[in-house]
Amino acid sequence: MVTQVIRCPKCKSTITVMGSPGERVSVTCPTCGEKGFYVFPGPQTIEQAPESSAIIVRNLTKSYKDFKAVDTVSFAVKKGEIFGFLGPNGAGKTTTIKAILDLIHADQGEIHINGINVRTQGKKAREFVGYMPEQVAFYDNLTALQNLRFYAEMKHASKDECERLIEQVGLGDAGKKKVGAFSKGMVQRLGMARAMLGSPPIMILDEPSGGLDPRGVVLVRDIILDLKKKGVSIFISSHILSEIQEICDRVGIINKGHLVAQDTVDNLGKKLHLKPQITVTVEKMSPSIEQAIHKVPKVDQVTVTGNTLEIICDAGTKAAVILAISTAGGNIINLQMKEPSLEEVFMRFTEA
């Protein structure tokens, strides 16, 4: 049993909660009555993760002096999936990524890439990985093509591939320009090209869309989806939650060094009891319509504004709500449904 002191997101008063590592407990603020939940940090068990997973991280812990940047983090990235790694600034995302690549030395834990232990066979493990760091940097005195050729030599990739990749990331005309003259977005695109050198089966992308213009964001997203089609496993960290929700199969959320959640966005929404919102506009509003909706089980909230109704209910109740409106004589002229977003999931998991 673990005791944890958390802060109420509404009134900011402190609450003491008790539970086991990994357990999710309901919490009611004794001061303001706000209801919510708290998930106790790991260790998460990933015994089920097959050894054939692209990346396996077990009980990773890394401290800087007295500060625990990452605390007993465990997760697995399946082969061929896109795994989104989310967390607020300073949550431990980059530390985790660097530990996966053995760029920093973990205090404890075990990391496998394609079944190879990173700590003991780091060089061999990294041969399977294409990495795009958060802070993309090149040699400013060399051209884009010279830079890429240098990395291609290191990765034993062909020189033709460099030119093809420069074209693919939209830098065709700038290949012979010195990188020192590049904008941040151009450097970022070149970083994506470098990560793809040698067609690695696993890609680790740390904020790949940072500094890109909207066209660049779309380009990178398309490249990622194209890589997934080719069976590449992708581990991606990003702050653009809408993008992550759109492209990722599963997400992991890290907060204050602890992995607080990992699953599909839908499943995380269900775990949080996040409910869909239905917005219905009827031709003519009447009190009987509102009464009919209230009679439907598992309807949490109904708000009427003019001829528009906003209803928050369980996912399985949506059809019953619409039927109730029709039965009560409501002629539906507009209907919108909003599923729980990753943003809501993220905010809830990182609020404590």
Added chain:
Amino acid sequence: MRTDTVISIAKKEIMDNIRNKWIILVSIMFAALTLVVSYFGSITSHGWQDLGLTISGMTSFATYLISIIAFMLGYATIIGEIERGSMSALLSLAATRFEIVVGKFLGLGAVLCFTVLVGFGFAGIVIGVNGSNVDYLQYMTFIGMTMIFGLVFLSISLCFSTVFSKRSTALGGTIFLWFLFVIILPIVFVGLLATSVDFTKITTGTTLAIPEWYYVLILFNPIDVYSSLITVTIGPVTSSIGGLIPNPSWYSPGLLLGVLLIWIVVFFALAVWRFNRKDV
């Protein structure tokens, strides 16, 4: 260790330094300085001195210049890349830390040696064409020893580049180190020597009785080792005391060269050891 990875890194270092015109600038500086020392270096005669006298005059300049240049080349080579973020990409491309340190040392060493060879070599040809007493073998020996001396300071700066966590502190540390070897250590050694030698007896042609421990002590400063090496192999060079001191009979070229190589190996090994433990 993969040789092709090491060669790729070394090649990149050379290309980077060619691109930023470092090599050209430093080579011109070496050549110009050597020509100036040879032409204006003697107060007893005007015009071109022979190569032997030029070497004697150049050795003290070389100690200052080569050490500074080697430090400037190496002080940020590891920490600079870590700070900029390019080191993480390099390591992620399946290069080991050992391969990176070896590649960088070889690449920067080649840059340093090339500038010494081209700068001094060009000046040597000019002096040879105009001067009377030309011993190219002796001059090439000087160039070779100067390269090794440069590699000592490159190794030291490479090590320092792995010790500090910021480029700015590495620069500060390197400047301190340069003062340590060029100014502080010679003063400390001379101060210690003054406890057993009467310096008031120094006059032209006087041979001082230097205690044996002093000769052992100065092996801990590569600048003194280099000066002694040039003296032993080529001819007398002004010492850090400011006058001519005799070398002991046990100072052989092999020993002094060996000491310089030990400096290179020790600091190189320390650089590898430290970098292996460093978070990137």
